[in-house]
Every structure is written in C-alpha cells, then in structure tokens.
Amino acid sequence: xxxxxxxxxxxxxxxxxxxxxxxxxxxxxxxxxxxxxxxxxxxxxxxxxxxxxxxxxxxxxxxxxxxxxxxxxxxxxxxxxxxxxxxxxxxxxxxxxxxxxxxxxxxxxxxxxxxxxxxxxxxxxxxxxxxxxxxxxxxxxxxxxxxxxxxxxxxxxxxxxxxxxxxxxxxxxxxxxx
Amino acid sequence: xxxxxxxxxxxxxxxxxxxxxxxxxxxxxxxxxxxxxxxxxxxxxxxxxxxxxxxxxxxxxxxxxxxxxxxxxxxxxxxxxxxxxxxxxxxxxxxxxxxxxxxxxxxxxxxxxxxxxxxxxxxxxxxxxxxxxxxxxxxxxxxxxxxxxxxxxxxxxxxxxxxxxxxxxxxxxxxxxxxxxxxxxxxxxxxxxxxxxxxxxxxxxxxxxxxxxxxxxxxxxxxxxxxxxxxxxxxxxxxxxxxxxxxxxxxxxxxxxxxxxxxxxxxxxxxxxxxxxxxxxxxxxxxxxxxxxxxxxxxxxxxxxxxxxxxxxxxxxxxxxxxxxxxxxxxxxxxxxxxxxxxxxxxxxxxxxxxxxxxxxxxxxxxxxxxxxxxxxxxxxxxxxxxxxxxxxxxxxxxxxxxxxxxxxxxxxxxxxxxxxxxxxxxxxxxxxxxxxxxxxxxxxxxxxxxxxxxxxxxxxxxxxxxxxxxxxxxxxxxxxxxxxxxxxxxxxxxxxxxxxxxxxxxxxxxxxxxxxxxxxxxxxxxxxxxxxxxxxxxxxxxxxxxxxxxxxxxxxxxxxxxxxxxxxxxxxxxxxxxxxxxxxxxxxxxxxxxxxxxxxxxxxxxxxxxxxxxxxxxxxxxxxxxxxxxxxxxxxxxxxxx
Amino acid sequence: xxxxxxxxxxxxxxxxxxxxxxxxxxxxxxxxxxxxxxxxxxxxxxxxxxxxxxxxxxxxxxxxxxxxxxxxxxxxxxxxxxxxxxxxxxxxxxxxxxxxxxxxxxxxxxxxxxxxxxxxxxxxxxxxxxxxxxxxxxxx
Numbered sequence: 001x002x003x004x005x006x007x008x009x010x011x012x013x014x015x016x017x018x019x020x021x022x023x024x025x026x027x028x029x030x031x032x033x034x035x036x037x038x039x040x041x042x043x044x045x046x047x048x049x050x051x052x053x054x055x056x057x058x059x060x061x062x063x064x065x066x067x068x069x070x071x072x073x074x075x076x077x078x079x080x081x082x083x084x085x086x087x088x089x090x091x092x093x094x095x096x097x098x099x100x101x102x103x104x105x106x107x108x109x110x111x112x113x114x115x116x117x118x119x120x121x122x123x124x125x126x127x128x129x130x131x132x133x134x135x136x137x138x139x140x141x142x143x144x145x146x147x148x149x150x151x152x153x154x155x156x157x158x159x160x161x162x163x164x165x166x167x168x169x170x171x172x173x174x175x176x177x178x
Numbered sequence: 179x180x181x182x183x184x185x186x187x188x189x190x191x192x193x194x195x196x197x198x199x200x201x202x203x204x205x206x207x208x209x210x211x212x213x214x215x216x217x218x219x220x221x222x223x224x225x226x227x228x229x230x231x232x233x234x235x236x237x238x239x240x241x242x243x244x245x246x247x248x249x250x251x252x253x254x255x256x257x258x259x260x261x262x263x264x265x266x267x268x269x270x271x272x273x274x275x276x277x278x279x280x281x282x283x284x285x286x287x288x289x290x291x292x293x294x295x296x297x298x299x300x301x302x303x304x305x306x307x308x309x310x311x312x313x314x315x316x317x318x319x320x321x322x323x324x325x326x327x328x329x330x331x332x333x334x335x336x337x338x339x340x341x342x343x344x345x346x347x348x349x350x351x352x353x354x355x356x357x358x359x360x361x362x363x364x365x366x367x368x369x370x371x372x373x374x375x376x377x378x379x380x381x382x383x384x385x386x387x388x389x390x391x392x393x394x395x396x397x398x399x400x401x402x403x404x405x406x407x408x409x410x411x412x413x414x415x416x417x418x419x420x421x422x423x424x425x426x427x428x429x430x431x432x433x434x435x436x437x438x439x440x441x442x443x444x445x446x447x448x449x450x451x452x453x454x455x456x457x458x459x460x461x462x463x464x465x466x467x468x469x470x471x472x473x474x475x476x477x478x479x480x481x482x483x484x485x486x487x488x489x490x491x492x493x494x495x496x497x498x499x500x501x502x503x504x505x506x507x508x509x510x511x512x513x514x515x516x517x518x519x520x521x522x523x524x525x526x527x528x529x530x531x532x533x534x535x536x537x538x539x540x541x542x543x544x545x546x547x548x549x550x551x552x553x554x555x556x557x558x559x560x561x562x563x564x565x566x567x568x569x570x571x572x573x574x575x576x577x578x579x580x581x582x583x584x585x586x587x588x589x590x591x592x593x594x595x596x597x598x599x600x601x602x603x604x605x606x607x608x609x610x611x612x613x614x615x616x617x618x619x620x621x622x623x624x625x626x627x628x629x630x631x632x633x634x635x636x637x638x639x640x641x642x643x644x645x646x647x648x649x650x651x652x653x654x655x656x657x658x659x660x661x662x663x664x665x666x667x668x669x670x671x672x673x674x675x676x677x678x679x680x681x682x683x684x685x686x687x688x689x690x691x692x693x694x695x696x697x698x699x700x701x702x703x704x705x706x707x708x709x710x711x712x713x714x715x716x717x718x719x720x721x722x723x724x725x726x727x728x729x730x731x732x733x734x735x736x737x738x739x740x741x742x743x744x745x746x747x748x749x750x751x752x753x754x755x756x757x758x759x760x761x762x763x764x765x766x767x768x769x770x771x772x773x774x775x776x777x778x779x780x781x782x783x784x785x786x787x788x789x790x791x792x793x794x795x796x797x798x799x800x801x802x803x804x805x806x807x808x809x810x811x812x813x814x815x816x817x818x819x820x821x
Numbered sequence: 822x823x824x825x826x827x828x829x830x831x832x833x834x835x836x837x838x839x840x841x842x843x844x845x846x847x848x849x850x851x852x853x854x855x856x857x858x859x860x861x862x863x864x865x866x867x868x869x870x871x872x873x874x875x876x877x878x879x880x881x882x883x884x885x886x887x888x889x890x891x892x893x894x895x896x897x898x899x900x901x902x903x904x905x906x907x908x909x910x911x912x913x914x915x916x917x918x919x920x921x922x923x924x925x926x927x928x929x930x931x932x933x934x935x936x937x938x939x940x941x942x943x944x945x946x947x948x949x950x951x952x953x954x955x956x957x958x959x960x961x
Binding site (some may be wrong): 029031032043045108125132133134136137138140142143 | 859872879900902903
C-alpha cells in the first residue's frame, strides 16, 4: 500500500516536471491585455523622416478610439527578432493603412542607429523615439520586440512578445476589425 | 590521433569499462564468486585512466585551439589567457559533466582499494559503477564534449565573460563537484548496508568520506558566494537563485546526515534516518543538475540544454527510489528503540537534522512554487529573495540555538548539572539581544548579536569542560586539543555563529546610492568622501576596459571598471571592493561620458561585516582540516569523561 | 585617449546617452530591491543592469521626489506588470500557500516529534538493558 503511495507521488512530480519542461519559463502575461484596459496615452517626438507627415510630436490619444492600432516596440540592437519582423509589419501597414494605424516605438536606443534601421527596411509607418523606455514601462513591457494590438475603442486587446509573423499579425487584425 | 578521436574513444572506453565493472560487481554479489569481485576492482583504475584520457583530450583540444570541436568553438577564443583556457573544461555543460565523471572514477578507484567484506564490496562497487555508467552514458550520447563541427570556425566566442573575470572560476566548480561526488561513496555504502543487512558499521567506515565531501561542499559554497560578490557587480553574495538553491539543498541534507551519522557512530541510534538522509543528500546533487540544465525554472544562470535535464531527472528518481525503497524494505529491522529523552544530545541532534532537512524542503518548495502555481492556477508568480530570507531566518535561528546547546547536553537524558550551563547560555542570549537593542539595532540584528554571544559562550564552556575532564583524569588540560573531532567541530560551530552574525548585519544595514560626478566633483556618502578624477580606456585584447579614477579620503585611489566584451550587449561592471573589518565599500562604475569623459556615474554599496563571512569560511575550512588531520597519538584523541 | 573613446563609442552597444543618469538615493534602492526586474527575472530591480531596470529605478527616484509613498510606488508597477513584479510573493491569493506550507510543515514536524517521543509502556528491566547493550554493536 505504502509503495503505491510513493509511486503515485513520484509519478505526480514527474508529470509536473515534464509539463514544466515543455513551456517557456520566460513568457509573462500582459495585465493590460488580460483586463482589456484602455491603452496608456503618451506623447513622444517623432523621428525626423516622419515629421513632415505627422508633426513634431505624436500623441496616441489623438488616435485612440478612432480605429484599431498596432503598437510595436523595437530597438536596433534587438537582433535577430526585430530584423525579422520589420518587413512583416511594413507589408501589413501598406496593405491595411486606410483601416489600421501602425505605430513603431523605438525604445532604449540611439537615434542614428534607429534611423539606420528604418532606412534599411524602408519603414513608412510613423516611428516615435523613446530613449528612456518610459512608455515601455507603462505598457508592462519586458523585452523587445513586443507588439500591442489596440481595438477600435482604445483598449488593449492583445500583446505579442517576440518577433511577429504574418499569419499571427493577420489573425489579430481580423479579430480587431468590426 | 586528433583530440576528438582520443576524446570519443576514451569516453566510449570509460563507458564500456564502467558497464563491465557494473556487470562484474553484480555477478560477484549474486554468485558469491570472488573472481568477479577481483575483476570489478581491476576495472576501477581502467575507468579512471580512460576518463583522465578524455579530460586530457579536451585540454589538448583547447590548448591547440582546435575549433573543429563544437565545445571549443563555443567556449574558447584564441586570445583567452592561459589560465582561462585551462579551466574552460568546466565553463559549460558538456565539459563539467566530463569533470564530474572523472572525479567519480577517481573516487570509485580509491573506494575500491579500501578493504571490505566481499558481499558489501560488490554492492558498493556496483552502485559506484552504476553512477559512472550514467555519467559516461550521458557523455557518449546526448552531451558529448567531443562533438565535431563540419566547418570549423577560425576563432571561437570564448567562455561567458562572467566566468573570465575572476580566478575563482578555476576553483569553485571543482570544489562543488568534489563535494557532490564525495557523497556517492557513503550512499553506495548505505545501499550495501541495506542489501546485506549489516546496518551499523557503514557509518564509521564512511566517516572520512562524509566529512571530506561536506568540507568540499562548504568550501565550494563559500567560494561561490565570494565569487558572486566580487564578480557579479551587485554587491551581494547570495540571491536565492535556483542554481544556488540547487547546490544549497544537498549541503543542507549533507549537514543533517553528518550529524545523525555522528549519533549512529557514538550510540548506534538513527540507523533509519541515516539511510534516508544519505540517499536524499546524494540524490539532491542530481536534482540540482536537473534543475539547472532543463530550463524548468527560469534563472539568472540556467543554461537550458535539450535532453540532459530529463536524463538527470530520471537518474535522480532512480537513486532516490533505490535508497528509499531499500529502506522501506528493512525499516522494521532498523527502527529505533527510543531510549533517549527528547532533551538530550540525541534529541537535539535529531531536531537539528529535521531543521536542516525542513530548510532544504522549504528552499525546494520556494524554487518550484512558480512551476506548481502555473500548472494548477495558470497564474504567473515569482518567489524571490524576500520569501527565502523570511523563511530561513527563523529556521536559522532555531539551528543556532540547537548548535549551542546540543554539544552540552548529555546522552540519553538530561542531568542536573547541565541546567546550570543552560541558564548561563540563555542569560548570554538575553544579554546580547538587550545590548543590541540598546545600541539601536533592529530586533533581528540584536537577536543575531545575542545568538552569537550565546554560541561563543557555549564553545567556551565546552572547551572549559573538555580541559577540566582531562585535568581530572590526570592529563594535561591542553591535551584536550588532541581530541581533534571535538576541537575541530567547536571551531566550525563558532565559525557558523560568526557567519550568521555577519549575514544578519550585512543584510539589515546594507546601503547603496548612485551619483553622477563631474570631473573634480566630490561626493560625501556613508562616511566616505570621493572625488572623480577622470576615466581612461584600456585595450586588453579580449576586452576593452574603462577605468574611473576616484580619489578617496580613506582608501587612496580607487579604480572601478567597466568591461566591454565583444560578445556581450552591455558592459560588465567590475567592482573595486575595499574590505575592512567594519564595512565593505563596494565601488561600481555604472556609466560614463562617452564623448568627453567629463562625468562618471558611480554606485557605492556599503555593507557591514561582509569581511567576516569570508573569515568564517576560512575558519570552517580550518576546523574541518583539523578534524581530518591524522592524530599523532590516537589514544589522546579519545573523548575523556570526567572521573 | 580621446580617439580611443571615440572608437569605443562607435562599436559600443547602443545605450542611450542623453546626458548623465540621475542620482539615486539609498531609498530608491531599498524600494527597487522589492521589485523584480521584468527582463532578468531572477534579479531584483536594484541589482539588474537591464534597460528596464534602469528606467524603473529612475521612475522610483522621480516618484519619491514627487512625494509618493512606497506603497504608491509599488502599486504603480503592479498596475502595469501584475502581481509578479513584486519580488516578495504577496500574502494572498495563489501565493498564500507558499507562506502557509512552511508553517504547516512546522506543525507536522511538531506532531511527528510528539509521536516519536511519546512515552511508551516501559520495557521490563532485562529487556531494556539488552536493548541498550545491542545499541552499541562493536564496529564490524
């Protein structure tokens, strides 16, 4: 009888370990997304190439509630993930630009590096500059890249950590459109 | 003959010899034929030689910069200094498993030379060879240090810079592995004892093994703490990181075992506990490796690698099942007839062992808790230093209390004259605490002072008693020093009390602050006045260093650095630590003006009494050595009781 | 020397250098020690050198200057990151168990010791002596 008890305990523990080894211990839930909170507002300076079209500073609040927004945090030193997803984002922006607003936030980076990155991928959606990473903290960011999907009412719908691929991106956009 | 060829061949040979040794040992036990045993014993040196050859092959590959080996390409660089190259075998997973395997073959060889009756000798060898089979099996299949690359690079990336910064890298892992491997021999003897039903003598026979293994584990832990302090740049020595916990748990269980083994040697009691503790202590070393190699627990320095984790998990389960299974089979025969009063030395030691193993369990709980919660509640939680500190403090306090009073209690039942000593001890405790409170220390720190006084007095009383007993027996009182076990353990206990005091104060009164200083600007903080004089850059081949010059009023010129390694994203601060008996002053260069070198951002961490932690570590090592040192006159080393 | 610094700044990692970092008082570190670094999750926000931790310390310094209390500062981060940002698992909800289990364990230990040391019917004198004699087997 006691032997069976030991076997059960061992099997139980082994099962937990096995399950534990499958999952990624670094994944973390986003509080904003879980509770569908209103997206935190911010005002950040735009990088030079975009000032002509969007002004000197970009205020997210001006665009909240007017349609879905894709907010992407990136940095030029985040290799290879940001480099993989940049073309994906640019292509999606070109496809959906009349319905969805794409905003890139360059975080904890240097301006010349950021401009080099933008030029390399020919990014045309607006990019703002947040060297301190203050806005990242407001969004509960824990690494780059992270992409936030904000719905038409200005609430955070989902957060994707890591490089985003086309299928996932399109999937979220479909869910966001009314 | 290339290093890869030699290495693979040697590992294969080591595995083959170990398998053969295991088979022969098992046959020796089952058939009762002495020739099988002779054969098994003969294989021990062969496994040692092949393991040594494999190790030499790896060193050969490193010293000749043979980048066709994946291990060398990943962990070695052309410009590594010689000493870094020599210790690269244990800089990463596959090489450390090789080191572990090598040490295991060494211990198996030494154990095989020890005379033992053939029944038990065969089981002991079978267990030891079995452990070897596991390690060399892992090396031969899933974690080979001799895997080759089809396109060898011209240069490698070198070991993790954190491992290059300090010479302790050469020492700490070797000490830890010597400790881990050392536990395998008492475990093997315990299994043999349970299989052959000879339950008493194994503890005496493995006395030195246990003490040496414990000594290495302790030295390894303290060395690791010191390395962390000097290298990692956060001014701490213990973070309750899963890797630290993974080696702390075996230490706790080994300490429990050390003390209950003593009771079995002296009084014949605790047989069942000893079997359980030695099994758990040995298995815990495997569990620790599983934890840190499988990515199960997220950690600052867990390097997750494929199937190695499950392999260690499996072997952990196997060794635990073997030990505890055998114990349950013989439990009826080793049950204690409890002829001792709880308030006796046996009682104190048993309670102490429970505290140690309870502590191990709590550390295990805290380390695994995030995993369990995610399994059942799907929530992400974290269990960090505050939890472990708060839970360990009362357990540690309890152990400090027991440590003082335990050796003073007589065997079997309390006696009248002991109570006088107990009152003295508790008076010292109260006095120390009161003094602390009067000086304005926190309650925790004051209790630490009280406990330190309490334990110091206990050690003094035990010395006095020992010397008095000698005098009454007609011997010189100083001959008490020849009772090496007593004196050595008293020294270790004192060192533990000192370390506890130092830890309490360093945790409670740590102070850190950060300030940006312009050239010539002075900063007065925590009783130190420093002025920033400038930065300079140095090219050190494998890294760039930026050094800030701070002129201080008390310590002359202090030069903390930032090290820039090509393979790391951000620089590593290399602190300058000033040790004083009172406080440690830990200077860190956090950032500097990249364009003109006009300002530097300096962090100062002032921690009291850290110096004494290292002193206590040295005292523990000395105490252990004293016990191990062969007595010049064995008769004089015996315990002498008062006439 | 200046050239060397210039060279350094070219291949150095792109850390933002917008001027010197702010001063951090001991109080900042005390609070940061109780928050977890989101990136290097084993470390606290006081020890970690990652960008997020640096920003967290800066925020704590700014909030302290504004006069916010420790509780308010912690709540600020919990609001953004969730409960797990607190280094010490909170004593409620799902992490309550990690605090309770050691106490339960202690209680069970007490029970176990009590059962172990419970006075039993004493053995007759001859058996007691025999038992004591057998406890001290001569070493094999």
